[in-house]
Amino acid sequence: MRPALILLVDDEKAIQRAMVPLLRSRGYAVSTAETGTAAIAAVEAERPDLVVLDLGLPDMDGTAVCERIRAQSNVPILVLSARPTERDKVVALDHGADDYVTKPFGPEELLARVRAALRRSFGEGPVVKGELRTGRVVINLERRQVTVDGREVHLTPKEYDLLNMLAARAGQVLTHRAILRAIWGPHSVDQPEHLRVLVGQLRKKIESDPARPTLLLTEPWVGYRLADD
Numbered sequence: 001m002r003p004a005l006i007l008l009v010d011d012e013k014a015i016q017r018a019m020v021p022l023l024r025s026r027g028y029a030v031s032t033a034e035t036g037t038a039a040i041a042a043v044e045a046e047r048p049d050l051v052v053l054d055l056g057l058p059d060m061d062g063t064a065v066c067e068r069i070r071a072q073s074n075v076p077i078l079v080l081s082a083r084p085t086e087r088d089k090v091v092a093l094d095h096g097a098d099d100y101v102t103k104p105f106g107p108e109e110l111l112a113r114v115r116a117a118l119r120r121s122f123g124e125g126p127v128v129k130g131e132l133r134t135g136r137v138v139i140n141l142e143r144r145q146v147t148v149d150g151r152e153v154h155l156t157p158k159e160y161d162l163l164n165m166l167a168a169r170a171g172q173v174l175t176h177r178a179i180l181r182a183i184w185g186p187h188s189v190d191q192p193e194h195l196r197v198l199v200g201q202l203r204k205k206i207e208s209d210p211a212r213p214t215l216l217l218t219e220p221w222v223g224y225r226l227a228d229d
Contacts, residue, residue, distance in 0.1 A: 070096030134170035
């Protein structure tokens with residue numbers, strides 16, 4: 001089995017010198033790009049398993065790179081940025097990023113985020129077979145394929161995780177904290193903006209009218225549930 005290929009997109013030589021050996025020491029294959037244009041081309045040519053993306057690139061903003069990559073690929077995108085505000089995180093996630101790490105960061109935190117992103121992309125252990133059906137939603141668990149009213153929808157890894165989690169407990173309310181912990185890990189329970197953005201992205205893909213959802217329902221102040229009829 002080939003090692004996972006990580007595309008590191010950062011024009012800072014110091015970051016490259018630190019991260020490339022770190023990632024390779026854990027068994028990952030690593031390629032690099034220093035501009036947004038080069039990153040977009042590399043995603044198409046190399047088909048990496050994960051993109052680690054700095055937002056401060058010389059030719060275009062990283063959020064634009066996220067959007068361009070997401071238009072052609074569902075590859076997980078892990079953003080690295082010195083921009084610490086909630087608004088910056090929301091904008092990146094809303095443009096297609098799957099996770100956001102603020103600089104400076106520790107190597108073990110970064111590696112944990114990389115492992116989590118690859119787990120969501122590849123899965124761990126034996127492949128789960130069969131279908132999960134609830135109301136108008138069908139999830140082919142082996143192919144990670146989703147259809148709504150017979151129409152296939154293409155989801156990012158995190159969108160798929162959220163829908164799968166809700167579908168497995170259709171009709172039940174899952175709290176904000178439970179979803180955040182399951183999808184982003186235990187340190188994310190105080191970052192509800194991640195979940196709001198993800199729910200909005202998923203509704204755009206599965207709802208006929210995202211402004212009036214009938215599938216992914218909000219339980220005010222509590223959490224979300226998936227309609228089971």
